[in-house]
Amino acid sequence: MLKLGVLGLQGAVREHVKAIEQCGAQAIVIKKKEELENVDGLILPGGESTTMRRLIDRYDLMDELKSFAKSGKPMFGTCAGLILLAKKLEGYDQPHLGVMDVTVQRNSFGRQRESFEAELSIAEVGEEFPAVFIRAPHIVSAGENVEILAKHDGRIVAAREGQFLGCSFHPELTEDNRMTEYFLKMVQETKEKVLNK
Numbered sequence: 001m002l003k004l005g006v007l008g009l010q011g012a013v014r015e016h017v018k019a020i021e022q023c024g025a026q027a028i029v030i031k032k033k034e035e036l037e038n039v040d041g042l043i044l045p046g047g048e049s050t051t052m053r054r055l056i057d058r059y060d061l062m063d064e065l066k067s068f069a070k071s072g073k074p075m076f077g078t079c080a081g082l083i084l085l086a087k088k089l090e091g092y093d094q095p096h097l098g099v100m101d102v103t104v105q106r107n108s109f110g111r112q113r114e115s116f117e118a119e120l121s122i123a124e125v126g127e128e129f130p131a132v133f134i135r136a137p138h139i140v141s142a143g144e145n146v147e148i149l150a151k152h153d154g155r156i157v158a159a160r161e162g163q164f165l166g167c168s169f170h171p172e173l174t175e176d177n178r179m180t181e182y183f184l185k186m187v188q189e190t191k192e193k194v195l196n197k
């Protein structure tokens, strides 16, 4: 069975665990660096990126998360998780993990629209995907190896660069598990490649 980690420091952790289990994989909540060794892929959940970063530093997880990225295992950042993955953050000098070749802007859908739902067409995932946006970031620009998967209001809200998947919204907050399934497929394919080497 595939083992998926969910970074468990803050944010929508339980909801991701539930979605993973509904998709037939094992979910492991990651709070310590040793726990990262046991998983085939990792989800960085939504929540609050500044708080999450503080906790990553407090629990001394940054180097381990970067090595996880270097190992080639898939990582999926949702909302605040996307902010953690991005190589560049608009208005900030330093990124967090800085591994996915995108520039991200935080809280980019305006204060009066703190949260809203929209139906998206997501390449490789499907049509009419119910996407929940909560103080959501968006991808301002993306490197040439990044595949744009979805846009909303002309803004990029889902993208993939090889092992990295990122989206502005919260795919774990509805019963539609297609984004989680798509990520699991990425994890399965990566695992098979390693086994066949």
Ligand SMILES: NC(=O)CC[C@H](N)C(=O)O
Binding pocket: 045, 046, 047, 048, 049, 050, 078, 079, 080, 081, 083, 106, 107, 134, 135, 136, 137
């Ligand atoms: N729902 C979310 O994950 C919001 C992200 C939050 N605005 C941040 O900057 O971290």
